[in-house]
Amino acid sequence: MDLSMQIVKHVLVDEEKRDLGKNFLFSPLSLTTLLSMVASGLKGDAWEKMMSLLGLKSLADIFTESSRAMSFSSSEKANGPVLFSSVNGAWLDHKYTLKPSFQHALKSIFNAHSSTLDFTNQPEDSIDEINKWVENATKGLIKKSLSKDVLKVEETVLILAKALYFKGSWQYPFFPPATKCDNFYTLDRDTVQVPYMNKDCRVFDYGSFEGCKILRMPYKCSSGKIKHMFAMYFFLPHEKDGLHSLLEQLSTDSALLNLRFEFEEVRIRELKIPKFKFKYNLGVSEIMEQMGLRVNIKSDAEMLEALDANSVIEDMKVCHTSFIEVNEHGTEAAAVTFSLVGGGAPPPTVFVADHPFVFMIREDSSETPIFIGTVVNPLLE
Structure with missing residues (x-):
């Protein structure tokens, strides 16, 4: 079963967990690209499980899928019949350094925007900067996607993000x-x-x-x-x-x-x-754990340089927000997926x-x- 239907099955089909009381939405493309970014920094059993979940076998496969996703991006003007944009981002706490191999993958495979923030001393400014990036990437459809309720920003080490925007005329x-x-x-x-x-x-x-x-x-x-x-x-x-x-x-x-x-x-x-218009928030981490995949950044990943064995870094968290509006003229939709390390x-x-x-x-x-x-x-x- 591919990842898309595993998500649908866990959220909407399995009797003990299903929630059919509200409208549901997620972006398979946004989620799989974000998890591919994470996979490019994993090792050992965690890498094997993540690649199996994505249906991929090698770093070359990740590059191919990423290139395919980016090829959809449109150069059309805002008033054209179809507008599709796809961007990736990475924010690192200033106390840490990315391993060169992971940094290279973020830049060369995913063309990710990256910057350094002070999560510990300037948590609100850090959240504001990332939320502005998301709002700009989704043309204002998704605002304030990160908050202190979602993220213990003072304890955060690294945030990865994938944002999509689609606007199509019938x-x-x-x-x-x-x-x-x-x-x-x-x-x-x-x-x-x-x-x-x-x-x-x-x-x-x-x-x-x-x-x-x-x-x-x-x-x-x-x-x-x-x-x-x-x-x-x-x-x-x-x-x-x-x-x-x-x-x-x-x-x-x-x-x-x-x-x-x-x-x-x-x-x-x-x-x-x-006609319909709604937003949906999906907690992916819990679903991944039910699938048998839990990532510990110190033991399972090769993302950060010189981690102290005594440093407290929590497991990776993944969250996903999406929005859609369907009317007489067409459809406007957006999604953002975060990986939060630390916080007939x-x-x-x-x-x-x-x-x-x-x-x-x-x-x-x-x-x-x-x-x-x-x-x-x-x-x-």
Whole structure:
């Protein structure tokens, strides 16, 4: 099972841990890139486990995946049809020095912005500087991503970060005056009134399977030399209370989430997609521990020079924040991931997403998922 579905399984499928009471979102690309940065500084058993988790075998594989992720970055202007940016950052406490091999990897493989801060004596200034970097990298969508509640900054040694920003215009935009409120059926059998974007008689790529149907909604292509094709996929359960069954199906059938099948071009007589906007915080460290991976920087890593054997450095922590807004014009989304060291049937003619569903934003030419999420109630932010 790949990392994306392991995250989904731990958060949404496993009965003792699942949380289907709110909308869910994370960026596989942001998370895997950040963990690749961490992997480039690990050794021994921790390196083996991290590489296995990422599905990689060597530093060359890390370089290839990092180059692929950075290749998506767009040179389009802010008003272009697609804007995608991807940046990496590293902040080190002034009392420490990075090992040359790890410093080289951060610069040559990940092109990471790096600087030195005084976490001990200037904790608030340090947090402010990193938060400003994140806010700038996500075009203001994610603000104050780090706080003293998340990070014991005075005890922090090193912070690594991966930030993504995506803005795409629908190839076939919705007509705003056609947006109307209607019923949405939640998992607790409640009914809420939500604004639906509407479109009639348009051909879309479509697939129908046991348990769900899938619709592909493309974004306009960029006009640069390299053509990247971004699209959003909606996975809609046949049953109004079928989200959990769909998530179990996705977690066991990789071909479904990876879209290993042929879509049909189908004329959809009625298309209704709810507008939604929300932010989600994901504690990755706990999930990684449940997967059997806990990293101790002194014994498992080769990141820092001349560590005192008596120095107190806690295990690595990983946290992830993401944001998405879907409306008549398109989609705007962002994510930031931190590593904190120290601190079948004939298709119907309608596609009405009036009950909880799964969505994915993917770069189709490389088959890379950028964001994966669930909407249980479009009104929840």
